Amino acid sequence: MISKALVTDAAIIEGILQDDDAALSRLYKLHFSMVLFFVQSNSGTEDDAKDIFQEAVIVFYEKIKAGQLELNCQIKTYLYSICRRLWLKRLSRSSRFSHGMIEDTESELAPHVDADAEQAEQNELKFEAMGNALGQLGEPCKTLLEDFYIRSMGMAEITEKFGYTNVDSAKNQKYKCLMRLKKLFFLDYQVPS
Amino acid sequence: MSDRELLELIERYHQHQVTSAERRALEERMAADPVFAQRVREVELFTAALQNHGRQKSLRDRLNQHHQAWQQENQKVTTPPVLKRRTPVQIFMRRYAATMGVAATVAIVTVFSSLLGMEMWRSATKQQTARYVELRREVDDLKRKQNALLNTNPAVTPKASTLNPGQFSGTGFVLTSDGYFVTSYHVIEGADSLMIENKNGTKLKVEEIYSDQVRDLALLRVTDTSFTGFGKLPYSFKQKESELGERVFTLGFPREDVVFGEGTLSSKSGVYGDTASYQISIPLNPGNSGGPLLDDRGNMIGVISGKMLGVDGAAFAVKSAYLLTLLDQLPEHRLPKPISLPKVNNLAGNPRPQQLKKLQDFVYMVKVYN
Numbered sequence: 428m429i430s431k432a433l434v435t436d437a438a439i440i441e442g443i444l445q446d447d448d449a450a451l452s453r454l455y456k457l458h459f460s461m462v463l464f465f466v467q468s469n470s471g472t473e474d475d476a477k478d479i480f481q482e483a484v485i486v487f488y489e490k491i492k493a494g495q496l497e498l499n500c501q502i503k504t505y506l507y508s509i510c511r512r513l514w515l516k517r518l519s520r521s522s523r524f525s526h527g528m529i530e531d532t533e534s535e536l537a538p539h540v541d542a543d544a545e546q547a548e549q550n551e552l553k554f555e556a557m558g559n560a561l562g563q564l565g566e567p568c569k570t571l572l573e574d575f576y577i578r579s580m581g582m583a584e585i586t587e588k589f590g591y592t593n594v595d596s597a598k599n600q601k602y603k604c605l606m607r608l609k610k611l612f613f614l615d616y617q618v619p620s
Numbered sequence: 621m622s623d624r625e626l627l628e629l630i631e632r633y634h635q636h637q638v639t640s641a642e643r644r645a646l647e648e649r650m651a652a653d654p655v656f657a658q659r660v661r662e663v664e665l666f667t668a669a670l671q672n673h674g675r676q677k678s679l680r681d682r683l684n685q686h687h688q689a690w691q692q693e694n695q696k697v698t699t700p701p702v703l704k705r706r707t708p709v710q711i712f713m714r715r716y717a718a719t720m721g722v723a724a725t726v727a728i729v730t731v732f733s734s735l736l737g738m739e740m741w742r743s744a745t746k747q748q749t750a751r752y753v754e755l756r757r758e759v760d761d762l763k764r765k766q767n768a769l770l771n772t773n774p775a776v777t778p779k780a781s782t783l784n785p786g787q788f789s790g791t792g793f794v795l796t797s798d799g800y801f802v803t804s805y806h807v808i809e810g811a812d813s814l815m816i817e818n819k820n821g822t823k824l825k826v827e828e829i830y831s832d833q834v835r836d837l838a839l840l841r842v843t844d845t846s847f848t849g850f851g852k853l854p855y856s857f858k859q860k861e862s863e864l865g866e867r868v869f870t871l872g873f874p875r876e877d878v879v880f881g882e883g884t885l886s887s888k889s890g891v892y893g894d895t896a897s898y899q900i901s902i903p904l905n906p907g908n909s910g911g912p913l914l915d916d917r918g919n920m921i922g923v924i925s926g927k928m929l930g931v932d933g934a935a936f937a938v939k940s941a942y943l944l945t946l947l948d949q950l951p952e953h954r955l956p957k958p959i960s961l962p963k964v965n966n967l968a969g970n971p972r973p974q975q976l977k978k979l980q981d982f983v984y985m986v987k988v989y990n
Contacts, residue, residue: 452689459687460694485679485680553672557669558673558677576670
């Protein structure tokens, strides 16, 4: 049984490394109901469970991609502890009984959980702030920046797409947009000290 | 170099697209100028964040798709456990139900125990409103002493005034002229020694011969050596039951002096349906117990025993018939002398004051010492 689970785990990690969408799907099918059950039995909704689970999966995914994952237990356990930690934190923040509630005995199980949960939260904050900033930026700045930085289009291509007279004015536009985005982003998001 | 060009240079530097000359220049400047180095790092972080955002966005989209797929799959199998958002009232109840339960329990217990306690206390202190009391008088020592001080002049020997007045007192009457005497059992109950004293101050020592606790009667006999006899008794004892509505009277010692009380026979049974007693409507007080109850013609028809507290005009007397059967049933050997009851009645036909004058020599206060 255990060896089977381990095989499955290895297959999922392999799949993620190879950008296989089926691996994510598998991850979802295998583990989401567990998290859903935990969150629902702790006064949460399915949407809460979805958010929490996705945060955890993103950290997991990015750690695999970056090759930083130190997994000394099953994926199931790892995801569960992160989700649990995230959810308890969120609960304690919205609750009046906020102190000392999440002094957990389970942290021995997965020693990196705390840090990972923290990272997941920062990640979430950053993502949201960036999303907001991009939203406020408006067109065509948003698309321009996304094209350049995310879709890695060349400046020449962009000049053509947006109908600028030359590459230089496109670059100029891009610079202005970036500066505005930066301002908007840091209005929302404080770099953790 | 404009800011824009600098930014582009830095971006290229991070993407490793700079010439070695540019790189050297940049790195030298970063080493020399920490503020500049900071700026370079910030540009890198921000760019990374932006790129990261794009990556994560696509990842999230994929995850959402998976979520939808999962939802569709699971909705078929199980309708998701509908966990409704609770209303504030429900949340409140969930959070405080236990506390409220405890508080309610405490309140209920407190209320009922205090009610119960109060009830018990009340019944303990007040007792029943209507109850039977025996009319033996508990002599108030202090009062007696004060009276004695006021009444006695200094010439009287102090010995007389320090005489023990006795702890209880009641009334009794003469049964036979040769020294038999009747009172209520509860008057002499627990007595060490007994004295009888009449209105004239004649004191006689008596002893208990026989007592019947059930009928509340006691037979005494004068043991005083100086005693010569009571004289001829003016009343006789009635064997038959008297009729309702008959006028009856009694003499007794509810205080130091003899007190007359008159009324009617109001019932042929006593308290709790006791057929051995009459109910009479004579105002009686503690100390009247043991007194004789006589009818208009001067027949002894009963012995005063007690009254009902909290009920108006309800006093009780043991029927004389029971006194007579008691005397009949007495074993001979317990009696120092046979009892010869008076047969003649001298009171009949006399007006009440005359009757009382004759009677009062035969009614005594019984003093109980213990």
